Amino acid sequence: MKNIKKSYFLTLVFLLLAVVSFGQTKLTGKVSDFLTFQPIESASVYIKNTTTGSITNADGNFVLKVPQQHLQDTLIISSIGYKSFTVTVANFENGSDIYLEEDVASLDEVVIVADPRPTTGNGIVQRAIEKLPDNLPEMAYLQKGFLRHKERNKKEYKWLIESAITLYDSSYAAGAKNHLKINVDETRKSYDLRDVDSLFTYSAYLKSLGSKSSNVSRSGVKTSALIKAIKWNDSRVNGIENLFKGKLNLVRNSNTVGALLGKNTLNKHEFVLDTILVNNGRKLYKIKIEKGEDFVGLNTPNIYNEGFEPKGWIYIYYDNYAIKKVEYELIAASEVQKRRSKSLFATQKLHKLIIDYKDFDGKMYPNYIYYETPKLVNTGDRSSDRAKTEAEPGFDKDEQYYYTIQEILFSDIIQDSELISQELQQNDWSADIFSSKPYNEAFWKNYNVLLESKEEEKLIQDLSKRASLFKE
Known part of the structure; x- marks a missing residue:
């Protein structure tokens, strides 16, 4: 009976989407700096007072599909x-080519005021954390989004999965672990798991089950078993669910024990006020993130994900202390982590995170998330899960690790309690991006997705020739 209801509900949703998408207008353009003519990446492109929007890619280009009812509304392009x-x-x-002019406010003009406002970066960030209950949603909501999960080395994509997802959050006040859910609604994918045979992951998976992990070779591992291992590894390291419920969801999860951006954030971070910028007419503090007294750690089970120092920027609105954007990197800092990072990944930067928020009905909702981290892999036949050294035959540094990159572009925000209740009952609430789903051509034709850069488009086309599961 539940399956019948679910089928009816999904059919109704797709019919509504078809009605909305009928007569859609596709907008295209390029956004650049007025003085330098350089493309502006991640500029927001959206319809005023709606949740219809997108961002520019690395080349400054964008595509936005606009429903017919918004043709007389205002298009805003901001950065x-x-x-x-x-x-x-x-x-x-x-x-069109759109050129944006620089807009910077005076630091003295903003800081020297009569009201008792904090004047240091540390003070401003602490005030922003205190104001999170006022600036984040206090009621349950659903949010639709587009996920692009890709793994690549320096030369090529190894796999690519694109999904339409639904995020449910009961409110900022509730902990994410039990009150935040993700569902993969639709999927289009392109991968060949023969090129993603991480025997390190598979060996760790066997150990977690209490099985032997020695003398593992790719030829002896079934693809189905490898998929189970990859799913298991994603759930504890860099899977979509872990990204939303873990420490790296800095703002949303700031009220949890041991939060990176919580009440004890000054132990591990130093915040330095840099300047005042403007975004769509509103002033923002631009604050530099530097290391504090203690190292930063992520407490990842069975992985040494400790010994980092933070680096980046945080942008906070001047008028209400709402956090607009966080650019956050974790750099190897302890001697143990430095040696580990250099040996395994040939880099000291282990985590790169960008979270951008949009103001809707006076509350800040996720707009765009970018997360990048290297993942140790091991392609080809291997007699053990030990990393090769450069002296060994067949060593290829490019195949020792891949970069795992997750990008999420959010769109529709649903606040209606009845619609939320329906989706909570009807969805499976599975964040499994490997789940087998028939390719829905009509759905993807009318869905706003992230536009690839020219380099990405070429790599995706190359991957589609190697993988049999790709869908246009």
């Missing part, structure tokens, strides 16, 4: 530190 570009959707000239 932190620039004046916004606005035009009615109906009057936007497709393929």
Whole structure:
């Protein structure tokens, strides 16, 4: 009976999507700096007072599909530190080059005021943390999004999965572990697991089951068993569910024990006020993130994910202390982590995170997430899970580790309690990006996705020739 209800509900949803998408207008353009002519990456492109939006890619290009009912609404293109570009959707000239001018406020003008405001980076960040209950959603909501999960070395993509997801969050006040859910609604993918045979992951998986992990070779591992190992590893390291529920969801999970951006954040971070910028007419503090007295750690089970120092930027609105954007990196700092990182990944930067928020109905909701981390792999036949040394035959440094990259572009926000209740009952609430789903051509034709850069597009086309599961 539940399956019948679910089928009916999903059919109704797709019918509604078809109605909305009928007569859609596709907007395209390129956003660049007015003075340097350099492309502006991650500029926001959205329809005013709606959740319809996208961002520019590394080349500054964007594509946005706009429902017909919004043709007379205002298109806004904005980026932190620039004046916004606005035009009615109906009057936007497709393929336009948009040049944004720099917009920087005076630091003295903003800091020297009569009201008792914090004047240091540490003080401003602490005030922003105190204000999170006011600035984050206090009621349950659903949010639709597009996920691109890719793994690559310096030369090529090894696999790519793109999914439409639904995020449920009961509110900031509730802990994410039991009150935040993710469901993979639709999937299109391109991968060949013969090229993603991480025997390190498989060996660790066997150890977790209490089985022997010595003398493991790719030829002796079934693909189905390898998929189980990859799923297991994602759930504890860099899977989508772990990304949302773990420490790296810095703002949302700041109220949990041991949070990186919690009440004890100054033990491991130093925040230095840099300047005042402007975003779509609102002033923001631009604050540099530096190391504190203690190392940062992620407490990952059975993995040494400790001994880091933080680096990056945090952007906070001046008027209400709402956090607009966080750019956060974790760099190997302890001697143990430095040796480990250099030996395994040939880099000291182990985690790179960008979280951008959008203001909707006076609350800050996720807009875009980017997360990158190296993952140790081992391609080809191997007699053990030990890393090769350069002296050994067949050593290829590019095949020793891949970069795992997750990008999420969020769109529709659903606040209606009845619709939320329906989806909670009907969805399976599985964050399994490997789940087998038939390719839904009509759905993807009308869904706003992240636009690939020219380099990415070429690599994806190359991967599609090697993998049999790719769908246009």
